[in-house]
Amino acid sequence: MRIGLIAINGVRPHDPALTALGHSLYGVAERWRHIASLPSLALLTLAGMTGRDHDYAYWELDDLEKQDPLPADFDLVALSSYSARIGTAYELSERYRALGIPTVIGGPHVSCLPEEAAAHCDAVVVGEGESSWPELLRDCERGHLRRFYGDLEAGFDMAQAPVPAYELLDLTKYNRLPVQTSRGCPHRCEFCASSVLIAGKYKQKPIEKVLAEIDKIKSLWKRPFIELADDNSFVDMRYWKCLLRELKDCNIRWFTQTDIAVARDDELLTLLRDSGCVQLLIGFESPSPDDLRGLELKCDWKSVHMRGAAEAIRKIQGHGITVLGCFVLGMDAQGPDCFDAVCRFCHETELFDVQVTVLTPFPGTPLYARLLEEGRLLEPEAWHTCTLYDVNFVPRHMTPEELADGFRYLITRVYAPDETKWRRRCFRNHLRESKVES
Numbered sequence: 524m525r526i527g528l529i530a531i532n533g534v535r536p537h538d539p540a541l542t543a544l545g546h547s548l549y550g551v552a553e554r555w556r557h558i559a560s561l562p563s564l565a566l567l568t569l570a571g572m573t574g575r576d577h578d579y580a581y582w583e584l585d586d587l588e589k590q591d592p593l594p595a596d597f598d599l600v601a602l603s604s605y606s607a608r609i610g611t612a613y614e615l616s617e618r619y620r621a622l623g624i625p626t627v628i629g630g631p632h633v634s635c636l637p638e639e640a641a642a643h644c645d646a647v648v649v650g651e652g653e654s655s656w657p658e659l660l661r662d663c664e665r666g667h668l669r670r671f672y673g674d675l676e677a678g679f680d681m682a683q684a685p686v687p688a689y690e691l692l693d694l695t696k697y698n699r700l701p702v703q704t705s706r707g708c709p710h711r712c713e714f715c716a717s718s719v720l721i722a723g724k725y726k727q728k729p730i731e732k733v734l735a736e737i738d739k740i741k742s743l744w745k746r747p748f749i750e751l752a753d754d755n756s757f758v759d760m761r762y763w764k765c766l767l768r769e770l771k772d773c774n775i776r777w778f779t780q781t782d783i784a785v786a787r788d789d790e791l792l793t794l795l796r797d798s799g800c801v802q803l804l805i806g807f808e809s810p811s812p813d814d815l816r817g818l819e820l821k822c823d824w825k826s827v828h829m830r831g832a833a834e835a836i837r838k839i840q841g842h843g844i845t846v847l848g849c850f851v852l853g854m855d856a857q858g859p860d861c862f863d864a865v866c867r868f869c870h871e872t873e874l875f876d877v878q879v880t881v882l883t884p885f886p887g888t889p890l891y892a893r894l895l896e897e898g899r900l901l902e903p904e905a906w907h908t909c910t911l912y913d914v915n916f917v918p919r920h921m922t923p924e925e926l927a928d929g930f931r932y933l934i935t936r937v938y939a940p941d942e943t944k945w946r947r948r949c950f951r952n953h954l955r956e957s958k959v960e961s
Contacts (some may be wrong), residue, residue, distance in 0.1 A: 524598040524664060525578045527619075528570060528691070529587060530602035531561035538927065544934055545882070563603045564701040564752050565688035571657045574688075577660065581691035595622050599618040599663050600620040602644075606632045606716070606885055613643035620645065625668055627659060631908070632723045634675060635719050635887030636717035641670050645883035648672050650721045651679040651706075656728065675721065681706070681728040688737050691946035694744055698780070701752040704728050704766070704810050708754040710727065711820045712808075713893070714851065714887035716909075717754045727759060730766050737773055751779035760791060767791075770798035782830055786835035803839060804847040807832055810868035820889060836872045839949055841957055845875035852930055853882035858920040862929040866936045873949040877937045880913070881909040881930055882918075 536542055562583070570579045580594070583676035587594065603611035609632045615624040629648035633640035635928035640647045645670045648655055662668050675738045689700060707725035708715065740747050756779040757763050772779075776799045783805055785791060794801075807827060809815055836846050850865050869877050884891040884900060886909075894900050901919040902908065906917040914927045923928070936942065 524660070525580070525596060526570075527594065527597040527600040527624075528563070528579055528581045529584060529602045529615065530567040530582070531584045531602060531608045531615070532561065532563060532585055533585075534605070534607040534912075536910050537907060538913055538931075540931055541912055541934070544938075547824060556664060561699060561701050561750060562697060563654060563690055564687060564703060565603050566601060567689060567691065568685060568713065569601065569652055570688035570691060571685035572653060572656055573660065579688065579691055581688075583696070584615070586696075593618065593622075595619070597624050599660075599895050600624055600626045602626060602628045604628070605630060605631065606906045609633070609640075610905050613640070617646045622847065626661060626909050627668070627672075627905050629719055631716060632886060634694070637671055639802055646670060646672060650675045650677060653679045653684070678724070678726070681726055684728050684732050686732075686736050689743055689806075691745075698746040700740050700744070700751045700904055702733060702740070703752040704756065705735050705753045705758070708823055709758060709821075710752070710755065712806075712818055712825075712884060713820060714884070714888055714890040715754075716820075716883075716888050723919055725755075725758060726890065727762055729770065730762070733766060734769055734773075737770075737775065741773070741775070748773055749775055749777040751777065753779055756781045757785050757791065760788065762795060763790065767794035767798045773799070774800050777798045780806070782806070782825070783832055783835040786831075786838045792839060792844070796842050796844055800844055802845045802847055804849060804878070805835075806849045806851075807868075808849070808851045809854060809857065809861065810850075811861075812854075814854055815862070818854070826837045833872045834869075836874060840873070840875060843954055847876040847878060848872075848874045849878045849880070851880055851882050852933065853914070853916070853918045853921070853926045855919040857918070859925055859929060862936075863931040865933060869937055869946070870942070873953075875950045876948055877946075879930070879933055880927040880935060881926065882916070883909055883911050883913075884916055885909050892906060 546940050568582065601613060602616055612628055616628060619626050626642050627646040627648060628644045629652050633647050634649045637649050644932040646659060647670065648659065649671060650673040654677045659672050705725065705727040737749065740749065741857045781803055785803065806819065807829065808836055812826045812829040815829055816823050818825060839846050848869065852861060865879065869926045884894050895903055896918050900919065901915050901923065914923045917923055918926050
């Protein structure tokens with residue numbers, strides 16, 4: 524069969540004032556560009572499962588839409604998207620079905636709302652796609668697709684993970700490529716809509732599998748920049764110290780996300796630097812430990828450890844690794860003073876980079892269920908607002924308008940050119956000083 528893989532990635536706010544800021548502030552545009560710059564690892568992984576048994580074509584939606592007429596030489600079209608653009612995925616699926624081409628949709632959104640998705644496609648993949656993709660292809664060849672494949676309980680053994688089909692990509696379109704070493708996160712935050720929605724427990728890919736994927740990328744891109752598609756790296760320190768010693772000789776640059784526990788281990792930080800890690804994304808969520816109470820469903824880990832965040836940032840950046848600090852605005856304990864608090868924290872800690880988002884009730888998350896029960900969702904099925912930048916709920920200590928206005932104000936502060944340049948200059952100066960001292 525010839526299979527079309529179509530990735531519908533990237534999000535932009537619907538708030539026109541925020542869109543205007545994205546055009547006027549370089550730092551805003553830079554963050555949005557990085558978020559949207561990755562190809563769909565899910566689709567590439569599915570293609571890698573079957574290799575030469577089928578013929579695949581990979582498209583990003585933006586490139587596909589430039590084609591006239593719509594590419595249609597497919598026996599099956601597989602689409603992957605997130606909540607914010609799921610409406611676009613449904614519309615494209617209907618267009619292909621009108622051409623007589625069966626479609627299948629997967630991803631976190633449809634895994635949570637399979638019946639909704641089934642109204643717009645021939646088959647829905649629920650949960651981890653690797654578990655059901657081979658069966659789906661066999662059924663498609665026979666002309667008997669079922670409505671649903673997979674479930675949220677059937678876990679996939681990452682020891683069986685295929686090497687993604689990176690060769691399908693036009694590498695001139697990307698500034699980084701994804702590799703996944705783990706799925707899930709032990710913290711289980713109420714608002715998290717990441718792989719915890721489709722992978723029930725934290726699990727890791729064998730080191731030799733990770734290295735094989737990096738080797739594949741290096742065969743296509745001599746010195747690549749790799750983003751680890753992990754929810755929380757470094758949970759298993761023994762695993763990571765073994766992997767980092769292997770990565771040291773790979774001649775790559777890479778980025779991942781983790782929590783501030785990474786700063787406790789000097790050996791780990793040294794291994795990170797030596798292996799080519801250039802930046803760590805850390806979800807601080809709020810500079811106030813009090814704001815973080817109740818955020819996690821199992822414990823208050825972030826609230827307890829936030830008190831050491833400033834020292835953790837200094838220690839990580841002192842090893843030559845920049846920190847991208849992430850903050851969420853609109854949590855229940857936050858009032859209108861939270862915007863200035865984030866500004867102060869970013870300035871005082873000299874964070875190299877900052878990402879600010881609005882609390883977003885994604886479908887399938889405990890946050891969505893709670894706000895729906897409390898009657899605080901403005902439009903319960905307005906999936907297009909799940910951009911991380913648009914307000915679709917009533918905060919506890921602000922009005923929706925106060926949250927939206929405060930968020931725009933915060934963006935103008937943390938992404939102001941002078942402030943951004945100052946924070947990054949501080950990092951370079953401290954790095955030079957530490958090298959002189961050593």
